[in-house]
Amino acid sequence: MTGSSAPARPARPAVAPVGRIFAIVALAEAVTWAGLLLGMALKYGPVGTETGVWLFGRLHGGVFVAYVVMVVVAAVVLRWRWWVALLALVCSIPPLVTVPLEIWLRRTGRLARRGMFTSASSGGPLSQDDTDTLVDVDPAP
Secondary structure: OOOOOOOOOOOOOOOOHHHHHHHHHHHHHHHHHHHHHHHHHHHHOOOOOOHHHHHHHHHHHHHHHHHHHHHHHHHHHOOOOHHHHHHHHHOOOOOOOHHHHHHHHHHOOOOOOHHHOEOOOOOOEOOOOOOOOOOOOOOOO
């Protein structure tokens, strides 16, 4: 066979402004978690300094609150199902899990508004990799 090519993947919807802010806050939450872990290693390690815990504890506390607020805002604006919002909240507890969550949300189109689920190039609806159903915002005339 010559000239065979892989089937084209459907284009992913553009990330909504709220989705971008959510992604930034999710990354900041993971970075401050990593800083807090480093601070704890310095505190209980051979150095014995509390400076890292003092600094990153405060930073992580503030970013954690911002993350929880952004989950609620994103869930309402982007019309997430209840279990997606709950999963996003649970992912804030273990260290660094908000990064893979954000990647999954982006790949499944959940960082785009529900009305943005049409491809500009093909004009057709986009598919999701899971069982979540999509409803067209603008019904056909």
